[in-house]
Amino acid sequence: MSIYDTLNPEQKEAVLQTEGPVLILAGAGSGKTRVLTHRIAYLIDEKGINPWNIMAITFTNKAAGEMRERVDKIVGFGSESIWVSTFHSSCVRILRRYIDRLGYENNFTIYDTDDQKSLMKEVCKKLNIDTKIYKERAILGAISSAKDNLVGPEEYEKSVMDDYGRKKIAMAYTEYQKELKKNNALDFDDLIVKTVELFQSCPDVLDSYQERFKYIMVDEYQDTNTAQFKFVSLLAGKYQNLCVVGDDDQSIYKFRGANIGNILGFEKVFPRAKVIKLEQNYRSTKTILEAANQVIHNNIGRKAKTLWTDNEIGEPVHYRQFMNGYEEAEYIAGDISKRVREGECEYKDCAILYRTNAQSRMFEEKFLMANIPYRLVGGVNFYARKEIKDLLAYLKTVDNARDDLAVRRIINVPKRGIGAASLSKVQDFADQNGIGFYDALQRADEITTLGRAVSKITPFVTFIQSLRSKLDYISPSELLKDIIDETGYVTELQAEKTEEAESRIENIDELITKVVSYEEECEANNEEISLSGFLEEVALIADIDTVDGDDNRVLLMTLHSAKGLEFPYVYLAGMEDGVFPSYMTIVSDDPTEIEEERRLCYVGITRAMKDLTLTCAQQRMIRGETQYNKPSRFIREIPKELVDLGKNFKERKIKEIPLPKGYQQMKKAIKEPAFMQKKFEVKKASSLSYDVGDTVKHIKFGTGVVKSIIDGGRDYEVTVDFEKAGIKKMFASFAKLKKL
DNA sequence: ATCGCGCAAATTTTT
């Protein structure tokens, strides 16, 4: 009996189908990682494929690490040479080698969201764009989605027509890219875009990677965007051995450019594609799975499928409503304590999932009080903290002389008496002479307007130069210690003697630990230790990547972060309309947004293996204001036979005197029954009176042209380009469009 | 040049 006999027939089919394009539609908990790892093992052990020719792309570094570990266990030999990584790290690896072909230097810097914002701020200043009207974040968002769709600055410019706002964005986009290049820097989106560009402009490079990666597998395929899809299709273009695994019901990153068309249209791009569905769930109890199925069933635009399981029925889904977020957190903390105390489970078996990071605070407080060990995932990224960014900016400055942003960040940290006035004089000099900011600093004595500020700049330049000269013979960790010592960064914090300063010092210590462990890892793998290598690792790390399954803590994270994970006990907190689904999606006129929230809910429910608890609060503090929310509409979508409502559900009384302002609203929130008696059904029209290309009229949006019609099973999703309102997506049965 | 105060905005999700 071989290891492949433990697979079910569909899984086995997916494993054995090694040649040609394959689309695996894998429902939640259907064992897709198992399929992927077995597939890799089969390729190597049975088909004699060189591990070096295999590439597996996952969504997070954590998933990549886990896959590598699992492959290690079942593959006889050579699993270490399989390329397992994320889109972003794969692209960085390729670009480090070849980006000089696109006119960048190979030691480019990667800009995170903060860096992007600072850069955009400068760009706006330069172009006289008022950031009060056009927010940096909004501009960056537009640029990001352009990049996700492989629309470059030139093409964007052409598409703007005479829309004033978009014209501004086009200008900003062009200038932003120019600045990035000047700084020898790439933002996250660029990593993918530039790799695609590289492949398209250098056929020899593409060919070498096509020869290398003869077998390619992509996990979480539903969350890939157009650029990422282009990247894999180029790579797989020659041998066509591309296997993608995904679940349209778990697509939760549309807001970030994920293109569900990549799943739905896979067979169009790869006509020979074999499609395999995995519908048996091995993770959850019958009850949990049924709850998930019922919720997702309310989505109209989805591929029809129904998950089933042989697992036991298990506990009902628990539902509890509380007065406020405080009680909610208290209940969950108490519940977990009780379960652990009674030996039912361990801390690490439990996870609390919520919609927004801001919701974590309450749980942290309660867990600290109840002495429950927890690990918070996400929130303010470790590498985004001021002290860490400062020190990294030093490292970046030493590493990449052209990263102006990094230099500007640290030139006056610690205080050196160099202010904005001097900086702008230096910048003027740089612009006049067509040199970089740091180059200008080096020639500060030539800048006549600076006056006595020169005497403040020179020591800084000397300091950086001395660090650079050491680069060849000291390690990154020693360099970091040098920087800390010579700038007096930690000494300064120690002098403050505040709690905040303490925690900053702790963070700095942690950073040192991270550098050292990077070096150790390099040595263990016989890789070269380099400053660039460390900075790159740091730039692409996500918080979830550092979660260790062995340490016994309750996990706190957003629903998004929970994707791909599973836990025996799951608490979905903050199940309230306005929180989850979020207010933004409730008021949106795009019905697909609420569907994305529902998919998020589906992801949340299906994380649970044994036990699921849903909680909500009647009143909740949101940014200093008390809101009164109804229980989430998603709760009502779970059949009540599956739910345990708790004993004292209705006995709770209002303790506080409600504020008159929100009283009506609050009354509504309390009166609203959790479960609707009747579900109202949507009738799908058997056919539509209009077709793609027809001009139609909408009661609110006026006239427009039908761009596409997608049959979502229970209804049609129609995309219309309205003359006045622009492009809108809507469902046929709601929109009541009339053909003109 | 630096500090500190007060006002405004933000909170949907992340590689």
Add this chain to the structure above:
DNA sequence: TTTGCGCGAT
């Protein structure tokens, strides 16, 4: 509730 920014005082 927290963070970030601008402006005025030192």
